[in-house]
Amino acid sequence: MADSVSTADLARWMHAFAELVTEHKDNLTALDAAIGDGDHGANMDRGMRAGIAAIDEAAPDTPRALFTKLGMTVVSTVGGASGPLFGTLFLRLGSALGDSTEVSPTELAAALRAGLDGVVARGKAEPGDKTMLDALAPAVTALESAAAAGTSRSEALQLALSAAEQGRDATTPMLARKGRASYLGERSVGHQDPGATSAALLLAAAVRAPL
């Protein structure tokens, strides 16, 4: 990842994420119906639509302003598990990126790490629990390695996306230990986690934007 990104780039990333969520809404809901309560698509879509509308209106000029607005909006419109978790992810991203107008690859990776830590602190899950962490955590690690190795941005994002998708796919055989799917015990095995699926879309959006 050779070059840095602007607040406008980050906003395009979030627009792309919102679009992907809308496109995959029904699938997210179907995944959640199988092992949860069938609202993950609606939750994410409601939150990202509101979030995008809020940042479009506020036209924030720093990463902090962008992600704080987005995170607050997601927290106060989604509810459920994904509201506080994605909300916290965005709020932490905002705090970590701060007011720098240009974000370096290393800064971005570090900010995502901070976001991930926020999700862990809020949800008290670990990788392997069959949650969004299982997609997010490997993606952040991949991004950190790429930043350290000085990989090109598009290649680094591609690597992070692959890691997220592998992580997402790896949730299928897992036994859920957190969230609603944990109520199913053994019956949660064999289903892909909805939250890991939307987390992978976050990385897909970075590739699509492109960031």
Added chain:
Amino acid sequence: MADSVSTADLARWMHAFAELVTEHKDNLTALDAAIGDGDHGANMDRGMRAGIAAIDEAAPDTPRALFTKLGMTVVSTVGGASGPLFGTLFLRLGSALGDSTEVSPTELAAALRAGLDGVVARGKAEPGDKTMLDALAPAVTALESAAAAGTSRSEALQLALSAAEQGRDATTPMLARKGRASYLGERSVGHQDPGATSAALLLAAAVRAPL
């Protein structure tokens, strides 16, 4: 109708009626489901089973004792519209036949007329209202004519049964004005009345017994 019948004959008639009701239970219920509340089969079956058990136990030796026991039992086990109506029919039959050990054809026809009048008094329906009266009334008239003409018993009962069945069939195109079917208004047209169907079975039982 040349010869008279005994209390034992009358009891066999009621046994045959109970059997026919049990055999036609599902059909009676299906007819009632179409234009009523779908319980006519269960009602009649419950009532006649209890009635038969009661007369078998009491072993009445007069028509009055027989039909009073039967009528009271039907009244106190059936409920709904058919309980008081068939119950009243039986109770009036009992009063009209009294304690004579041998019942002449004319007496039987007169007793059924009294029973019919009891049903009219209780239910305030008229022929043409799409009720059990539409089968009962022509049957009683046929029996009266046959008794007056001195027709053989088996032929007279056959004539009464035909009249009952014609009356029953004639309920199909009628618009119901009494009982639950009346709630349907025009939609009651085109369905055979369940009570007329069970009333026709009463005559069929007389033929089957044979009375």
Added chain:
Amino acid sequence: MKKLINDPQDVVAEALLGIEAAHPTLRVDHQHRIIARVDAPRPGKVGLVSGGGSGHEPLHAGFVGPGMLDAACAGEVFTSPVPDQILTATRLVDGGAGVLHIVKNYTGDVMNFEMAAEMAALEGDLRILTVVTADDVAVQDSTWTAGRRGVGVTVLLEKIAGAAAEQGRPLEQVADLARRVADNGRSMGLALTSCTVPAAGKPTFELGEDEMELGVGIHGEPGRERVPLAPAREIAAMLVEPVLADLPFRRGDKVIAFVNGLGGTPLLELYLMYNEVNRILAGHGVQAARSLVGSYITSLDMAGTSVTLLKVNDELLSLWDAPVRTPLLNWGG
């Protein structure tokens, strides 16, 4: 058929055992299937007896208690109780001031209560008056027919007459009041699904995924008309407008507005319906002075709703507000 039951034949008997176990304020005569106030008879108080087929719970057993019914007679599912049973209940609650029979207008119910009253008359000294509810505007009224069905207004009547009896009013007054309620209430119902009678084991009628049955009663009888599925807003209009037009209810009238669930409909939907009903009433200048929202007169597991409006004056309102202590209606000092 998916139901929380054992043998379909035992549904009523076993539910009565449950009612008895759950409510120490009620006494249950299992032989006669009578649910009575534990303190019946109340000397000097007019007794209130109602009853009907089972399958409409909480009607009537859930309304037995101080300020409402003294006894309820439970028939087989959708089949009226029998005269013996009604007579036994009547004797049980007679405190010397006479007994009011509250009867929903169905041929079977009317005849069985009538026979009970005739049997009582033969025995002398038991005074019985009868009020018949016939509030369902889906059925055309005529002297040539069995007339209208008694539905939702029965609940309101039992409450109001119960309050009057509790105040110690004499039988004639309680009966007059009850008749005023019967005369001033109108209802209409709609089914989204059929009910399933336990003994039948399958739905009483078939209804497509995009159809509703308009003008149903509470026994799974087919309604007056099959109509396409519609939003709550339109359903409310289909129910409220004919009810309003019938009495008629006029601008300035005060009503008790009762949105009832038919057994399989959740409260969330009933509150949503109540909003629509209330909006239509406001549009007509009719004031919902009081409301009742819930499943109080049901048709087994039928999904659907009925709307009952009762025109009230201050007297009826104060009787409505008077204390009541029954399993299902319970309020006041």
Added chain:
Amino acid sequence: MKKLINDPQDVVAEALLGIEAAHPTLRVDHQHRIIARVDAPRPGKVGLVSGGGSGHEPLHAGFVGPGMLDAACAGEVFTSPVPDQILTATRLVDGGAGVLHIVKNYTGDVMNFEMAAEMAALEGDLRILTVVTADDVAVQDSTWTAGRRGVGVTVLLEKIAGAAAEQGRPLEQVADLARRVADNGRSMGLALTSCTVPAAGKPTFELGEDEMELGVGIHGEPGRERVPLAPAREIAAMLVEPVLADLPFRRGDKVIAFVNGLGGTPLLELYLMYNEVNRILAGHGVQAARSLVGSYITSLDMAGTSVTLLKVNDELLSLWDAPVRTPLLNWGG
């Protein structure tokens, strides 16, 4: 999908309009979707706030009133409320004695209430304690998982803690009591049919005509096991035995026995179930000192039932019996 609704998106908002219109004792903040006692805040009284996804009505809005909740927060259908909303409700009911948050144990509910409490802490001077219900024995408990779901005991807890708050007890005491209720209650549920989430438009899960889902929660999550359709007697055993074994409840224990309908189940069946439950309890020497039979914590239109047992002593019983004045629970002087 057959429901009495308009646009699936508007279900919650429109039901709140209906609740407001039907209950003058409640005040509704439509922007924040808060249902509060009209007289909130009560100076010096501990405030009780609960809330959760909608679709469980009457929980929680139907339990707002003197002797129970001060405010309820309604989320989207099956989605917990959001921190802003919870914080607004908390401020609304704080009479200076602090506020108890009553939270059902779902990841989303717990996190959103937690964030609201953190936001309140940042602002200072608002004291909040939280009690979490986690009574569903169908879910295996473990420190490694999200733990058990909060289900039926929530209703009993809101009543008992509400009575304690109404008596003027301090926040710590009310919270302790609430925790004792949470610790001593256990539940298990069974679905005969799936529910249908309005926004989804079709049943959450498919269930054959001769199957039931054992161990369901209240969100249409699949249960622990799919079992063949069984009579009420066996269903009662499937629910009560694991509940009894879990606490465990022992011979001589007194309980409040709560047989709940999941939204699409008629009262007749619930009373029949109550009879079976009571019989099993008696067989174990456990005494049903009080009962609650009805649909109080539901899962939209799901047909099915849940059984909750709460072990009680005289103090809890007297708090249970204390006066309560809410739309759905209403009794006492």
